[in-house]
Amino acid sequence: MLKKRKKHSRPRPTDENVSEVDTKCSSGEAIDENTNGAEDSPETFDFECPPEKSIEQEKTVEEEEEVEQGVAATEWQMDTKASFCELCQKSFRNPSTLKVHMRCHTGEKPYSCKVCGKCFSFPGNLSKHEHIHQVGKNFTCQFCKKTFLLHKTLKKHERIHTGEKMYDCKFCSQQFLYLTSRNNHEQKHLEEQSEKGFVCVQCSKVCKTAAALVMHQKKHYFRGLKHRDGKDLQPSAAEICTWGGAASSICNDPKMTGERRSVSMPESFPPSFDDCEAPLLSYSSGVTEVIPQNVCTPSPVENVSTIGETDSSHFMTPPPLPPVALHSSVLMEVPKGWKHWKARHYNLEENLNSDHSSLKESTKTFTELKTMTSFDNPFVP
DNA sequence: CTATGCACCGATTGATAA
DNA sequence: TTATCAATCGGTGCATAG
Ligand SMILES: [Zn+2]
Ligand SMILES: [Zn+2]
Ligand SMILES: [Zn+2]
Ligand SMILES: [Zn+2]
Numbered sequence: 001m002l003k004k005r006k007k008h009s010r011p012r013p014t015d016e017n018v019s020e021v022d023t024k025c026s027s028g029e030a031i032d033e034n035t036n037g038a039e040d041s042p043e044t045f046d047f048e049c050p051p052e053k054s055i056e057q058e059k060t061v062e063e064e065e066e067v068e069q070g071v072a073a074t075e076w077q078m079d080t081k082a083s084f085c086e087l088c089q090k091s092f093r094n095p096s097t098l099k100v101h102m103r104c105h106t107g108e109k110p111y112s113c114k115v116c117g118k119c120f121s122f123p124g125n126l127s128k129h130e131h132i133h134q135v136g137k138n139f140t141c142q143f144c145k146k147t148f149l150l151h152k153t154l155k156k157h158e159r160i161h162t163g164e165k166m167y168d169c170k171f172c173s174q175q176f177l178y179l180t181s182r183n184n185h186e187q188k189h190l191e192e193q194s195e196k197g198f199v200c201v202q203c204s205k206v207c208k209t210a211a212a213l214v215m216h217q218k219k220h221y222f223r224g225l226k227h228r229d230g231k232d233l234q235p236s237a238a239e240i241c242t243w244g245g246a247a248s249s250i251c252n253d254p255k256m257t258g259e260r261r262s263v264s265m266p267e268s269f270p271p272s273f274d275d276c277e278a279p280l281l282s283y284s285s286g287v288t289e290v291i292p293q294n295v296c297t298p299s300p301v302e303n304v305s306t307i308g309e310t311d312s313s314h315f316m317t318p319p320p321l322p323p324v325a326l327h328s329s330v331l332m333e334v335p336k337g338w339k340h341w342k343a344r345h346y347n348l349e350e351n352l353n354s355d356h357s358s359l360k361e362s363t364k365t366f367t368e369l370k371t372m373t374s375f376d377n378p379f380v381p
Numbered sequence: 382c383t384a385t386g387c388a389c390c391g392a393t394t395g396a397t398a399a
Numbered sequence: 400t401t402a403t404c405a406a407t408c409g410g411t412g413c414a415t416a417g
Contacts, residue, residue: 099402125392149389
């Protein structure tokens with residue numbers, strides 16, 4: 001299996017006094033003292049690459065296939081060769097990785113800063129921490145020459161110059177530079193939605209009840225059918241399989257339910273807009289003129305559970321399957337699938353950083369579709 | 382207040398040394 | 400095969416400006 005080349009394979013400093021497990025950090029720490037600018041340290045300059053392109057997160061082809069095939073991932077986790085954390089249901093290929101991982105459950109922090117005594121679970125974090133005791137800021141912005149203590153900080157700073165806004169609103173096409181800004185914005189959506197009732201994403205019509213909304217949306221739906229005119233708006237079989245497989249695998253995938261904070265998988269998932277977006281994803285790839293409007297419309301969060309139980313048919317379903325049913329099923333129920341869509345959605349987000357071209361492509365289209373569906377969103381400038 | 386910006390932390394990953 | 404480490408991610412908290 002060819003792995004994607006990593007570019008950051010610099011030869012390790014062999015005999016540095018990098019006292020490994022040693023709880024006290026040796027002062028000569030491996031922490032780059034090649035500080036100012038760190039000439040070859042990939043830490044500092046890899047602006048050739050698109051900022052979001054994390055080489056670190058690239059997955060092996062093998063893993064990609066697992067995701068695509070859906071089932072493989074689950075099987076892999078059960079593989080005895082893999083180390084498995086029962087606490088968070090995560091698997092690791094390297095047993096020692098599991099050991100290290102367990103520290104986040106045990107709270108063990110064997111690495112302590114000898115300057116301030118602060119303890120850390122992971123050696124790398126101690127190294128980073130020790131950096132802050134050094135005088136001088138070591139990372140310089142290539143655009144404004146401002147300096148920063150940490151590489152991560154620099155990278156984030158440079159987004160200001162590059163214009164990269166990595167935080168997308170889940171409900172509209174707006175993007176944000178800061179997570180807090182994004183969250184605030186999304187909160188507004190939620191508040192707005194819950195005040196109004198049930199909003200049609202196509203025309204912004206607000207309905208008092210979900211049932212009314214469904215009736216309303218049927219109009220859009222049939223209108224859409226008229227305009228379709230034989231255009232092939234259907235996803236390819238491959239796409240369907242891919243998505244279907246991904247969904248099924250992910251929802252069973254312990255990896256996806258772990259405590260990995262970066263994924264922000266909520267413990268419980270009151271169906272939210274996320275769930276509504278998933279259907280978009282499912283048939284977005286390669287589709288240029290979809291009826292993305294035929295997505296389930298966000299409902300007030302607090303109402304969702306009720307609807308799911310008693311009025312599930314009011315939700316338009318993400319019809320992952322028969323192409324023929326692609327459009328005709330958009331108004332069908334799906335609540336039992338909430339979880340799956342949710343899971344898939346998060347998986348996509350995670351894979352957005354990977355180099356998986358197909359997932360990426362789909363996600364990209366997803367973003368485009370979000371734009372399409374948000375034309376009438378009051379939050380869109 | 383809200384948005385912006387920085388300091389810092391927790392955790393994972395892949396390469397590679399042992 | 401296992402252990403270690405550099406690299407890098409996502410995230411929180413707080414300060415400050417408008
Ligand atoms: Zn665990
Ligand atoms: Zn310290
Ligand atoms: Zn700058
Ligand atoms: Zn928005």
